[in-house]
Amino acid sequence: MWTSGRMSNAKCWLGLGMSLYFWGLMDLSTATVSGIPTPRGRLEVHLADKPQLHQRTKRSWVWNQFFVLEEYTGTDPLYVGKLHSDMDRGDGSIKYILSGEGAGIVFTIDDTTGDIHAIQRLDREERAQYTLRAQALDRRTGRPMEPESEFIIKIQDINDNEPNHFCPAGVIRTALMNMDREAKEYYEVIIQAKDMGGQLGGLAGTTTVNITLSDVNDNPPRFAQKHYQMSVLESAPISSTVGRVFAKDLDEGINAEMKYTIVDGDGADTFDINTDPNFQVGIITVKKPLSFESKKSYTLKVEGANPHLEIRFLNLGPFQDTTTVHISVEDVDEPPVFEPGFYFVEVPEDVAIGTTIQIISAKDPDVTNNSIRYSIDRSSDPGRFFYVDITTGALMTARPLDREEFSWHNITVLAMEMKNPSQVGSVAVTIKVLDVNDNAPEFPRFYEAFVCENAKAGQLIQTVSAVDQDDPRNGQHFYYSLAPEASNNPNFTVRDNQDNTARILTRRSGFRQQEQSVFYLPILIADNGQPALSSTGTLTVQVCSCDNDGHVMSCSPEAYMLPVSLSRGALIAILACIFVLLVLVLLILSIRRHRKQPYIIDDDENIHENIVRYDDEGGGEEDTEAFDIAAMWNPREAQTGTATKTRQDMLPEIESLSRYVPQTCAVSSTVHSYVLAKLYEADMDLWAPPFDSLQTYMFEGDGSVAGSLSSLQSATSDSEQSFDFLTDWGPRFRKLAELYGAAEGPAPLW
Missing domain, CATH: 2.60.40.60 (Cadherins)
Known part of the structure; x- marks a missing residue:
C-alpha cells in the first residue's frame, strides 16, 4: 500500500540536500581562515581572546574543522584530527584532555600530541555528529592553561544503504481499461528503486504493493x-x-x-x-x-x-x-369448531330444573364432517349446576340456582368427534343468574334500645335499618310498621323515614323498672319486590334509671338494693381475693390432716436402717385378718369395697387410696397390675407419708419356696428367689429389688 504525507516528502528532500553538502566538502583539499593556509583541510582557529587594555589578542586554541567518514573498516584507529595550543612548545609540558559525547568510548586523544582517533566504527545513519570539549592543562601543576572550549566532529556519509523507504512520489496506474472485482480482486506489484540515478555502483531496493479492488454495485441479483x-x-x-x-x-x-x-x-x-x-x-x-x-x-x-x-x-x-x-x-384432521365462538346467557334464579337455557352448536370443519358429541368440562362446573345433551348440545339446568350464592357461572362446553376422540373443541359459556325476589328483608344485627323511667311521650329511643340479599334492578326500598299483634301497642310506635330506615318512639311517659324492666317490640319489614316479601324483627327495650340529663345509671332492678354501684374491675378484684383465701384455707386444712403426727426423728433416736418387728409370723394365706387376698386377685372389687377388709391395726391416715387410681392402672386381674396400681397411687399422692411408715406386703402366690414370711431369717436362708417380675415396673421397683433382693419374706413397698 502507498503512503503519503508532507512530512515524509520533507525528510526525503532534507536527506538529499545533506548528502550533496557533505559530498561538496569531501572535494575540498584546503580551506583558509583569516588568510592562513592549513594542510589536509584542517583549520587553525583562535578560540579564546584574553582582553587587554584596548588591545586585541589572538586565541590560545588552534585546531582544524573535524570531519570523519563513516563505516571505516581498517584495523588501526581512524585518525580524526589534531588539537594544538600556541602555548605548546613541544617539550611535553602541556597535557590535552578530551570530554563530552563519546569521549574515551568512541574517540580518544593523545594527551601529549593532541591527536584524536576514532576507536569504534561510525554510522552516520545512527548519529551524524558528536559534540566534545577540549582543555589544555599544565602537566606539572595540573592547572588549566586555557579555558575549556567546545568543538564538533561531523560524520560524513557514504553510499552504504540501499533505498528502503519509499515516499509516495511516483503514481501507479491501471494498464487495463475494465477491471472486474468479481473476476480478480487482489493484485501484487513489486517496485524497485535505485540511488545514484541508477549509475554503476549505486544501490537498489524493492517493495511490494498489494492492490485490492473495491466493489461497486454492478451486478443485479x-x-x-x-x-x-x-x-x-x-x-x-x-x-x-x-x-x-x-x-x-x-x-x-x-x-x-x-x-x-x-x-x-x-x-x-x-x-x-x-x-x-x-x-x-x-x-x-x-x-x-x-x-x-x-x-x-x-x-x-x-x-x-x-x-x-x-x-x-x-x-x-x-x-x-x-x-x-x-x-x-x-389437509389435517381438525377439532370441531363452535359457532359462535362465545356464549352469554341470562337466566332467572327461579328457573325450573331441566330447563334448556341455550343450544350449543359445533361442527367438524373437515370434509368428512364427523358426528359431534357434547359434554361439560367438570373443572369449570364443580357444583354440577348444568347439563348438556350429548347429541343436541342443549344446555340445561341440573340444580336449583341461587343468585345470592353464585351470581355468575363460567363453564366450558366440549365438542368431540365420534371417530377421532382426540379431536376436541371447546367454547366458553358465561351464565348470568338474574335476581328474583326470594329473600325477605331483615335486621342486619340484634337491636337493643334503652328507655329512661322519666322518658316523655314521643321521645326517640332507636333508629333501625334492614338488609335484603336480593338485588332488584330499581334498587331496594323497605317499609316499616308494627307487627299486627302489636299494632295497638300503648308504649311504643314506629315511624318510617322513607329512606330504608325507621324511628322507634315512645307513646307514653312514666316507665318503671319494678313494674316491667324489658319490652319486646315486634316490627314488620316489607320490601318492594313482586311479590313483596316481609319478615318480623324484634326490638328489645330495657327500662333504665337515668339522671336528670338523661344519662343511663342502671338498667337492673336489683341495682336499687346496692347503695353504691361497683365497677366491673372492682368486682373482679373482690372475687380474686375470695378465691385466693379459699385456696389458702383448703391448703392449710389438707396439711393439718396429713400431718397429725410428726415424722421428725430426734438425734438420739437416729438409726441407719429400718427394722420391722413382728409378734408373730402370721397365718400365711389363711390369715384373712392381715390382708384380704381377694383384693389382689380382683383390684376392681377392692376399689368398690365389696372385697376389701380393713385391717384393725392399720391407722386410718395410711388407708389404701387405690380407689383414686385411674381405671387404666387397676383393671388388670394380676398381682403385678395391682402392685403397679399401688405404685401409681403413691406417685400421684403428694401428701403421702414417708416410705418407712406404710408397710404393704406382697403376695408370693401358691407354691412359694419361702419357708417363712419373716424377714429376720432372710439373711441366713440359702434359698434364692427370682425378682425378675419387678424389672417391668420401672426404676423404682428395680431399686426395691436391690434393697430387698435377699429377703424371702414379704417386703414393704415403701
Missing part, C-alpha cells in the same frame, strides 16, 4: 429458480415459516444486500415475506389462518432487489429479479 414449490399444513399457526427463497448477488457488502417483497399473486393477503439480514434470504410466513376446505393452493410472485443502488450504474439494467412461488395447503 438473480434467482436460481424461476419456480418454487412449497406446502403448508392448514393448522399452521400465524407467523409460522412456509419456506425460503434466495436471489444471488455477485457483489459484496452493502451492494449485495437484498429486499424481498410479494408483488403479485392470489396469496398476497394470506402470506408475508421477510428478509433475513444475515443470510440475505426471503422467509415466507403465514399471515392469516389457512383452511384446506376453503382454498387448497396459492400463488405468489416474489421480487428480490438491491435497496442500495448507485445511479451511475443504472444503465447496466434492472437491479432486481422475480420468481414464482406455488404453495399447497395440506
Whole structure:
C-alpha cells in the first residue's frame, strides 16, 4: 500500500540536500581562515581572546574543522584530527584532555600530541555528529592553561544503504481499461528503486504493493429458480415459516444486500415475506389462518432487489429479479369448531330444573364432517349446576340456582368427534343468574334500645335499618310498621323515614323498672319486590334509671338494693381475693390432716436402717385378718369395697387410696397390675407419708419356696428367689429389688 504525507516528502528532500553538502566538502583539499593556509583541510582557529587594555589578542586554541567518514573498516584507529595550543612548545609540558559525547568510548586523544582517533566504527545513519570539549592543562601543576572550549566532529556519509523507504512520489496506474472485482480482486506489484540515478555502483531496493479492488454495485441479483414449490399444513399457526427463497448477488457488502417483497399473486393477503439480514434470504410466513376446505393452493410472485443502488450504474439494467412461488395447503384432521365462538346467557334464579337455557352448536370443519358429541368440562362446573345433551348440545339446568350464592357461572362446553376422540373443541359459556325476589328483608344485627323511667311521650329511643340479599334492578326500598299483634301497642310506635330506615318512639311517659324492666317490640319489614316479601324483627327495650340529663345509671332492678354501684374491675378484684383465701384455707386444712403426727426423728433416736418387728409370723394365706387376698386377685372389687377388709391395726391416715387410681392402672386381674396400681397411687399422692411408715406386703402366690414370711431369717436362708417380675415396673421397683433382693419374706413397698 502507498503512503503519503508532507512530512515524509520533507525528510526525503532534507536527506538529499545533506548528502550533496557533505559530498561538496569531501572535494575540498584546503580551506583558509583569516588568510592562513592549513594542510589536509584542517583549520587553525583562535578560540579564546584574553582582553587587554584596548588591545586585541589572538586565541590560545588552534585546531582544524573535524570531519570523519563513516563505516571505516581498517584495523588501526581512524585518525580524526589534531588539537594544538600556541602555548605548546613541544617539550611535553602541556597535557590535552578530551570530554563530552563519546569521549574515551568512541574517540580518544593523545594527551601529549593532541591527536584524536576514532576507536569504534561510525554510522552516520545512527548519529551524524558528536559534540566534545577540549582543555589544555599544565602537566606539572595540573592547572588549566586555557579555558575549556567546545568543538564538533561531523560524520560524513557514504553510499552504504540501499533505498528502503519509499515516499509516495511516483503514481501507479491501471494498464487495463475494465477491471472486474468479481473476476480478480487482489493484485501484487513489486517496485524497485535505485540511488545514484541508477549509475554503476549505486544501490537498489524493492517493495511490494498489494492492490485490492473495491466493489461497486454492478451486478443485479438473480434467482436460481424461476419456480418454487412449497406446502403448508392448514393448522399452521400465524407467523409460522412456509419456506425460503434466495436471489444471488455477485457483489459484496452493502451492494449485495437484498429486499424481498410479494408483488403479485392470489396469496398476497394470506402470506408475508421477510428478509433475513444475515443470510440475505426471503422467509415466507403465514399471515392469516389457512383452511384446506376453503382454498387448497396459492400463488405468489416474489421480487428480490438491491435497496442500495448507485445511479451511475443504472444503465447496466434492472437491479432486481422475480420468481414464482406455488404453495399447497395440506389437509389435517381438525377439532370441531363452535359457532359462535362465545356464549352469554341470562337466566332467572327461579328457573325450573331441566330447563334448556341455550343450544350449543359445533361442527367438524373437515370434509368428512364427523358426528359431534357434547359434554361439560367438570373443572369449570364443580357444583354440577348444568347439563348438556350429548347429541343436541342443549344446555340445561341440573340444580336449583341461587343468585345470592353464585351470581355468575363460567363453564366450558366440549365438542368431540365420534371417530377421532382426540379431536376436541371447546367454547366458553358465561351464565348470568338474574335476581328474583326470594329473600325477605331483615335486621342486619340484634337491636337493643334503652328507655329512661322519666322518658316523655314521643321521645326517640332507636333508629333501625334492614338488609335484603336480593338485588332488584330499581334498587331496594323497605317499609316499616308494627307487627299486627302489636299494632295497638300503648308504649311504643314506629315511624318510617322513607329512606330504608325507621324511628322507634315512645307513646307514653312514666316507665318503671319494678313494674316491667324489658319490652319486646315486634316490627314488620316489607320490601318492594313482586311479590313483596316481609319478615318480623324484634326490638328489645330495657327500662333504665337515668339522671336528670338523661344519662343511663342502671338498667337492673336489683341495682336499687346496692347503695353504691361497683365497677366491673372492682368486682373482679373482690372475687380474686375470695378465691385466693379459699385456696389458702383448703391448703392449710389438707396439711393439718396429713400431718397429725410428726415424722421428725430426734438425734438420739437416729438409726441407719429400718427394722420391722413382728409378734408373730402370721397365718400365711389363711390369715384373712392381715390382708384380704381377694383384693389382689380382683383390684376392681377392692376399689368398690365389696372385697376389701380393713385391717384393725392399720391407722386410718395410711388407708389404701387405690380407689383414686385411674381405671387404666387397676383393671388388670394380676398381682403385678395391682402392685403397679399401688405404685401409681403413691406417685400421684403428694401428701403421702414417708416410705418407712406404710408397710404393704406382697403376695408370693401358691407354691412359694419361702419357708417363712419373716424377714429376720432372710439373711441366713440359702434359698434364692427370682425378682425378675419387678424389672417391668420401672426404676423404682428395680431399686426395691436391690434393697430387698435377699429377703424371702414379704417386703414393704415403701
